[in-house]
Amino acid sequence: MSRFLFVVPPLTGHVNPTASVGGELLARGHDVAWVGHPATLAPLLPDNARILPAIDDDLEAEIRAKRERWLALRGMAVLKFFWEEFLIPLGHAMVPGVADAVRAFQPDVVVADQQALAGPVVAREAGLPWVTSASTSAELVNPLRTMPKVDAWVRDLLHDFAGGDIRFSERLVLVYSSKALVAGEFGDEVAFVGPALEHRVERSGFPWEWLVRGAGRDSAVAGRMGGGAAERSVLVSLGTLNGPAGERFLTQALEAVADLPVRAVVVGEPRPAPPNVLILPSVPQLALMPHLDAVVTHGGHNTVCEALAHGLPLVVAPIRDDQPTVAAQVVEAGAGVRLTYSRARAADIRSALESVLDEPEYAAAAERVRASFSEAGGAAAAADRLEKVVAG
Amino acid sequence: MDEVLQQVGKLITEVVGPDFLLGVEITRDTTFSDDLGLESIEFVALADKLNAHYGVDLVAFLADMDIDEIMAMSVGRLVDHITARV
Numbered sequence: 001m002s003r004f005l006f007v008v009p010p011l012t013g014h015v016n017p018t019a020s021v022g023g024e025l026l027a028r029g030h031d032v033a034w035v036g037h038p039a040t041l042a043p044l045l046p047d048n049a050r051i052l053p054a055i056d057d058d059l060e061a062e063i064r065a066k067r068e069r070w071l072a073l074r075g076m077a078v079l080k081f082f083w084e085e086f087l088i089p090l091g092h093a094m095v096p097g098v099a100d101a102v103r104a105f106q107p108d109v110v111v112a113d114q115q116a117l118a119g120p121v122v123a124r125e126a127g128l129p130w131v132t133s134a135s136t137s138a139e140l141v142n143p144l145r146t147m148p149k150v151d152a153w154v155r156d157l158l159h160d161f162a163g164g165d166i167r168f169s170e171r172l173v174l175v176y177s178s179k180a181l182v183a184g185e186f187g188d189e190v191a192f193v194g195p196a197l198e199h200r201v202e203r204s205g206f207p208w209e210w211l212v213r214g215a216g217r218d219s220a221v222a223g224r225m226g227g228g229a230a231e232r233s234v235l236v237s238l239g240t241l242n243g244p245a246g247e248r249f250l251t252q253a254l255e256a257v258a259d260l261p262v263r264a265v266v267v268g269e270p271r272p273a274p275p276n277v278l279i280l281p282s283v284p285q286l287a288l289m290p291h292l293d294a295v296v297t298h299g300g301h302n303t304v305c306e307a308l309a310h311g312l313p314l315v316v317a318p319i320r321d322d323q324p325t326v327a328a329q330v331v332e333a334g335a336g337v338r339l340t341y342s343r344a345r346a347a348d349i350r351s352a353l354e355s356v357l358d359e360p361e362y363a364a365a366a367e368r369v370r371a372s373f374s375e376a377g378g379a380a381a382a383a384d385r386l387e388k389v390v391a392g
Numbered sequence: 393m394d395e396v397l398q399q400v401g402k403l404i405t406e407v408v409g410p411d412f413l414l415g416v417e418i419t420r421d422t423t424f425s426d427d428l429g430l431e432s433i434e435f436v437a438l439a440d441k442l443n444a445h446y447g448v449d450l451v452a453f454l455a456d457m458d459i460d461e462i463m464a465m466s467v468g469r470l471v472d473h474i475t476a477r478v
Contacts, residue, residue, distance in 0.1 A: 075425025076463045146451050149458040324432040340431055343412050 002390040003031040005107035007119030010037035014113045014135045015044045023199025024379035035101035054097025091117030098122040120166040131172035136301035137182045138322030180372035181329040194376030195305040202284035232293040236266040256349035299323035311370040313362035315352040317341040334365035403441045420468030
């Protein structure tokens with residue numbers, strides 16, 4: 001039995017893979033704890049999970065307010081704000097709480113999310129091994145490689161904070177993807193374990209009867225699709241951080257699906273919608289996947305890999321951060337169509353959806369990625385690698 | 393130089409789509425980052441068009457800039473670069 005401490009930022013997409021890997025370690029009888037923002041962590045983790053605080057509610061509210069301002073930015077200003085106003089200050093703010101957690105929990109290994117910079121700093125100070133949980137594969141391919149001065153600026157910030165590039169552990173980097181999506185040569189420490197979906201906790205309810213074939217179907221839509229033809233279902237999930245550009249895209253997406261013979265589950269605040277659309281503020285996304293035929297997304301790494309893990313083709317309209325890189329991976333693999341988030345119109349979204357639903361190559365490519373994920377092993381493979389770190 | 397400005401404006405319009413430039417007149421002071429909000433894939437498309445039209449390598453041009461220069465990068469600066477090269 002060993003002790004594993006996960007260090008995570010207050011961001012759902014970064015907690016989710018650790019919930020799965022931590023759940024697997026717990027199932028194997030290890031002791032596991034998470035340190036971060038307790039109110040963000042609690043709903044995503046098992047009921048009996050041990051949660052330690054490194055971010056209080058005031059700081060979390062401050063981070064959320066900052067992200068609101070960040071949403072108004074465009075182009076390179078997004079990257080500058082992300083590092084200077086978010087990642088580095090968050091790293092500093094989390095150091096005391098993470099240090100307390102290390103003293104209280106006495107872990108054998110610290111598993112630090114790539115955006116929880118306090119993890120490696122505290123672990124090194126305490127003489128503990130630390131590993132990286134890369135909740136997106138984008139950093140691995142270094143999106144800044146064509147802008148060496150910007151790349152050097154990021155490295156300088158990391159050097160000032162930690163004396164080195166702590167985005168990557170030299171012992172182990174867990175990547176929740178596979179080489180079917182991520183091109184390149186990597187060292188043995190980089191473990192492509194595929195999406196970690198086992199043991200995940202989803203607390204949102206869902207009106208499953210809505211998805212039952214034929215139910216809630218608009219008769220006009222049914223008529224257009226020739227009576228008894230099986231209706232297909234799609235999910236439109238644009239993440240939680242969207243701003244005004246998100247409103248625009250969502251409006252266009254609603255118009256796009258209104259005329260298609262599909263049922264669409266849309267994640268968003270309630271608003272008027274066509275009869276074949278169900279809008280909910282949150283959905284149990286993983287539980288929904290087996291009932292879907294395609295996913296429209298902004299290209300969040302988790303949503304994209306969850307969809308591909310179910311062999312679903314994608315329409316990806318990336319907004320910022322790692323999303324353009326993730327979208328390019330999907331297109332390169334042949335598993336989806338990419339749209340321009342800030343400019344795609346209803347007609348573009350409709351034709352992209354028709355392509356991924358009707359042209360079998362997309363689903364076939366998504367199926368190839370699914371097989372590669374399945375082979376990668378998921379949470380069990382991640383837990384195997386973590387156990388090896390303890391064994392030395 | 394005006395001719396280059398006009399041509400660059402035309403290429404940007406082709407990449408972004410005319411609907412999204414309504415009310416935005418492309419001048420020397422227009423910035424790629426803030427004013428045009430060029431997305432990464434649009435940037436690649438514009439680089440291809442500039443290369444085809446002028447033989448200018450936009451990626452190499454940017455590779456020499458730091459983050460503040462890229463943030464402030466304007467149509468005028470690109471036009472000057474092209475004018476100096478062509």
